[in-house]
Amino acid sequence: MLVSIYRYNPETDLKPVMVDIEVDVPTDRDLMVLDVLNLAKEKDTTIAYRRSCREGVCGSDGMNINGTNGLACITPLSTVVKPGKKLILRPLPGLPVIRDLVVDMSIFYKQFEKVKPYLMNDEPAPNIERLQSQEDRAKLDGLYECILCACCTTSCPSFWWNPDKFIGPAGLLQAYRFLADSRDTAASERLAGLEDPFSVFRCRGIMNCVAVCPKGLNPTRAIGHIRSMLIEQSA
Amino acid sequence: MVTSATNFSRTGLSDWLVQRVSAVVLLAYSLFVFGVFILNPELSFEQWSGIFSNNAVRIFSLMSVLALCGHAWIGMWTVATDYLTTLQLGSAATFVRLAFQLGCAILITVYLLWGIQIFWGS
Numbered sequence: 001m002l003v004s005i006y007r008y009n010p011e012t013d014l015k016p017v018m019v020d021i022e023v024d025v026p027t028d029r030d031l032m033v034l035d036v037l038n039l040a041k042e043k044d045t046t047i048a049y050r051r052s053c054r055e056g057v058c059g060s061d062g063m064n065i066n067g068t069n070g071l072a073c074i075t076p077l078s079t080v081v082k083p084g085k086k087l088i089l090r091p092l093p094g095l096p097v098i099r100d101l102v103v104d105m106s107i108f109y110k111q112f113e114k115v116k117p118y119l120m121n122d123e124p125a126p127n128i129e130r131l132q133s134q135e136d137r138a139k140l141d142g143l144y145e146c147i148l149c150a151c152c153t154t155s156c157p158s159f160w161w162n163p164d165k166f167i168g169p170a171g172l173l174q175a176y177r178f179l180a181d182s183r184d185t186a187a188s189e190r191l192a193g194l195e196d197p198f199s200v201f202r203c204r205g206i207m208n209c210v211a212v213c214p215k216g217l218n219p220t221r222a223i224g225h226i227r228s229m230l231i232e233q234s235a
Numbered sequence: 236m237v238t239s240a241t242n243f244s245r246t247g248l249s250d251w252l253v254q255r256v257s258a259v260v261l262l263a264y265s266l267f268v269f270g271v272f273i274l275n276p277e278l279s280f281e282q283w284s285g286i287f288s289n290n291a292v293r294i295f296s297l298m299s300v301l302a303l304c305g306h307a308w309i310g311m312w313t314v315a316t317d318y319l320t321t322l323q324l325g326s327a328a329t330f331v332r333l334a335f336q337l338g339c340a341i342l343i344t345v346y347l348l349w350g351i352q353i354f355w356g357s
Contacts (some may be wrong), residue, residue: 066354162316195247197246197250198237198316202249234248234249
């Protein structure tokens, strides 16, 4: 099958180009997109991309696959390409390209840092550990699973337009993960950092984030919860 | 926290609330105006001007004009800060955006004063 790969080296190339590579794909089983990319790399060893765990845990190989962001290692070929069609691989949109499919994720991490993604608790630390009821722990389901692959944030038009100001779905999902945690006592401080016109309120409910999340998480719902908390605090 | 000098109110939260509340006012007013047309298919100018010189309708109309102004400012500010940024326009972005927002401000002020004149003038 034909695999069309985005090739760009900012140090030597004036413009990015799409390069087609013919890859022999076995017909008796369904491969993951990453497997096909590995086969393409056997033909052209200069193709650059990130991958590590090859099972959807590390979040390294987020890329744009036939127009939709996803993790190459857990995206079956049959779900993205019809038989006889091309597999088209591009880097995650909206971030600067370092080389081919490798993007510079600095601004994504910067937005993540802004939400202070760690527990803040001003009460004296107990001898062993802070306990949490099973009900309170259940509130973190659907939030803590995020692997920061950036598929959601880089599919969000609000992030494309204001990557320096809008925190983006991944960061906001984590913001709510700590707002919802019964062991965290800094909710009002966290909310005060989010009530400006950009950090949260650039979200227009486009829901690309929900559509592409490889872990099946729902950042739009978390953003809705943050809005409700902001209203409750200020009203 | 990201601050901005040109948004409607102090916080994104109040902008967001104003946008939603004003949308409800505008919906109610639109339904009212359509209702007037549907209930009076053969509306004469005298009847029309009678309805709109009623004080309750005047207040409702003024509320809607104010809602429209707030809604328009927040909406246009949002569009401007999405599309007229340094990412799209380079160093000219702030000038272009402020010029665009000045245009919006003038237009909205004209609509507001004109609206008041129409609904509350003799």
